[in-house]
Amino acid sequence: xxxxxxxxxxxxxxxxxxxxxxxxxxxxxxxxxxxxxxxxxxxxxxxxxxxxxxxxxxxxxxxxxxxxxxxxxxxxxxxxxxxxxxxxxxxxxxxxxxxxxxxxxxxxxxxxxxxxxxxxxxxxxxxxxxxxxxxxxxxxxxxxxxxxxxxxxxxxxxxxxxxxxxxxxxxxxxxxxxxxxxxxxxxxxxxxxxxxxxxxxxxxxxxxxxxxxxxxxxxxxxxxxxxxxxxxxxxxxxxxxxxxxxxxxxxxxxxxxxxxxxxxxxxxxxxxxxxxxxxxxxxxxxxxxxxxxxxxxxxxxxxxxxxxxxxxxxxxxxxxxxxxxxxxxxxxxxxxxxxxxxxxxxxxxxxxxxxxxxxxxxxxxxxxxxxxxxxxxxxxxxxxxxxxxxxxxxxxxxxxxxxxxxxxxxxxx
Numbered sequence: 001x002x003x004x005x006x007x008x009x010x011x012x013x014x015x016x017x018x019x020x021x022x023x024x025x026x027x028x029x030x031x032x033x034x035x036x037x038x039x040x041x042x043x044x045x046x047x048x049x050x051x052x053x054x055x056x057x058x059x060x061x062x063x064x065x066x067x068x069x070x071x072x073x074x075x076x077x078x079x080x081x082x083x084x085x086x087x088x089x090x091x092x093x094x095x096x097x098x099x100x101x102x103x104x105x106x107x108x109x110x111x112x113x114x115x116x117x118x119x120x121x122x123x124x125x126x127x128x129x130x131x132x133x134x135x136x137x138x139x140x141x142x143x144x145x146x147x148x149x150x151x152x153x154x155x156x157x158x159x160x161x162x163x164x165x166x167x168x169x170x171x172x173x174x175x176x177x178x179x180x181x182x183x184x185x186x187x188x189x190x191x192x193x194x195x196x197x198x199x200x201x202x203x204x205x206x207x208x209x210x211x212x213x214x215x216x217x218x219x220x221x222x223x224x225x226x227x228x229x230x231x232x233x234x235x236x237x238x239x240x241x242x243x244x245x246x247x248x249x250x251x252x253x254x255x256x257x258x259x260x261x262x263x264x265x266x267x268x269x270x271x272x273x274x275x276x277x278x279x280x281x282x283x284x285x286x287x288x289x290x291x292x293x294x295x296x297x298x299x300x301x302x303x304x305x306x307x308x309x310x311x312x313x314x315x316x317x318x319x320x321x322x323x324x325x326x327x328x329x330x331x332x333x334x335x336x337x338x339x340x341x342x343x344x345x346x347x348x349x350x351x352x353x354x355x356x357x358x359x360x361x362x363x364x365x366x367x368x369x370x371x372x373x374x375x376x377x378x379x380x381x382x383x384x385x386x387x388x389x390x391x392x393x394x395x396x397x398x399x400x401x402x403x404x405x406x407x408x409x410x411x412x413x
Contacts, residue, residue, distance in 0.1 A: 005170045005265050007272070011149035014167035014180040015203035017042050017243030020148050021141035022155030025134025027083040027120075027127070034155035036131060037182075038138050039078040039199055039241070044109045047241040049075035050212035051115065052219055054236035060085055061092030062116045063237060065100065069112045073208025075241050076113040078199050079103045080156050082184070086118040086126040095126045102128075106135045115239050119184060119197050120158055153182040156197055160184050164276045170265045172258055173248040177204050181269050183238075185226075185277040198223070198238040198273065204262050205244035206251040213254055214263040215240055222270035225302065225395040226278050227310045275396050279379075284398035286318055290382040292393050300337045301386075301393035307335035308382060308395070315400035318380060323348060323371035325357040328382065343387040350377035 013020050020039045027035040041047045051070055053063050069075065079099055086092050100114040118126065142148065153165040167180040183198035206214075219238065244250070251258050279287040290308045295301035308314055311331040317324045325346055332339065346358035352373050357366055374380070 002170075002264055002268070004261070005168050005268055008167045008169050008178070010146050010167040010180060011153055011165035011182050012039050012180040012199060012201045013144045013146070013149040014169075015178040015201045015243060016245035017045055017047075017203055018180070018201045018241075019142040019144045020152040021138050021143065022151030022153070023134055023138050023141060025081075025138070026130035027081055034151060035082045036134050036138055037078075037080045037082075037152040037155035038103070038142065039152060039201065040107060040142055041076045041241065041243060042144075044076055044107065045243060046113075047075055047243050048073055048206060048208045048211050049115070049239065049241045050208060050215050051237060051239035052216055056236070058088065060087035060118060061089070061096040062086055062099075062118045064093060065096040066115050066117065066237065066239070069100070069114060069116075070239075072112075073212070074113065075115050075239070076109045077103060077107055078115040078117065078239065078241070080117040080119070080197065080199070081126070081131060082118075082156050082158050083120040084118060084124045084126045085120045085122045087122045089123065089125045091125065095128055098128055099131060102132050102135055106139050115199075115241075117197055117199075117237055119156065149180070149182070156182065156184040156199075158184060160280055162276070162280050164273050164280070166269050166272050168265050168269045170261065172204060172246060172261055175247045177246040177248060177262070177265075178202065179204075179265055179269050181273055183273045183277065185280070197236070200238065200240040200266075200269075202240065202242045202262075203244070203246040204242055204251065205246060205248050206242050206262065210251050210254065210259060211240060211242055214259065214266055218263060218267045218270050221393075222267060222274045225306065225393070226274045227306060227395065227397050278396035278398050285378070285401055286399045287379045288315075288318055288382060288397045288399065289380070290395045290397070291384065293383065293385045294389055295339070295386045295391045295393070296389035298391045298393060300339070300389075301391045302395070303337050304332055304335050304339070304384070304386070305393045305395035307331045308384070309397035312400055315397065318375060319399035319401050321372050321375035323355070323357055323366060323368065323375060325363055328384070329358065329361075329363075332384070339386055340388055345385040345387065347381075347383040348374050349381040349383060350374045350379060352377055354383075
């Protein structure tokens, strides 16, 4: 990792100018589960903002509303509920707009200054009363403490087993700059965009155009390289707000030193959460990292890596710690990418060591006991050297266990 960048123990409230909160308002049956989150630019400060959305043609009402609001590249707050996705409901747009109006009224800002998001069960009607009744508490709970940010991170979770909350600090024009992030995502993860939901804050001074450019580029190599189950959610969104309070010279051009420093820091924090999402896949017992080395093009490397990480047979073999490398070759073969099998090498690697399982396209006789030990660890690397070019890519996924079927078999209950 770049020595200029360090992780700090916080989330979206780490950058200057942001507060957050999370409460239980009554959307979820269990009173112990928070279900409403708020991120607010202190004193209603205008932030530059950008977002990327799901590519699913069926998308939630909050996506449509947020897309409209961010046309001017400005935002001041994020409101998000969990439990109900507000997708494919007859009054979805009405409810999403009403969430914005109610939030705007209590914060004293404009409706168009709000990013709105929902996650949960698709098709259920979103009751607005719990949200309306909970907003005064949500506002009063706003704070810039680690606990306040953590409350927001927990409130956006659904089937997640771990909160996903990170922050990095780096130097820009001699001044400390920060990026903070919370995310949720465990199942229905094949982003083609971002993750199910991710909200990012920064105090870097940057134009909306450069913020959008950096976010879009970073997502291609991070969130877009995650697959838990191959299902693209209807509500996927990643948004970012920049308060500009760092004090750096405003970033208004691509490929300048400051732009590249910011983009690199954004990449590092997004890569961190991408791994966390894959590791927290529904029913997952292992994090899988597929590294494609020396492919002909970057696009080839990405497609090959995703093909392997998405394979149900690869996922199940990893769950059973069975070094059946023929499944890896099979997944490469149906990726749609032309490659030279006779040059392809495959290794498995984990904390206990590594083992070569395929050389020049031929499956090798291996020490099955050693292979079993390597594949029984929590984090496993699948390293595939194509030996035909110079381009590399990494995709993240997880194994497929009995628990995934149980979770999704009774998700609505």
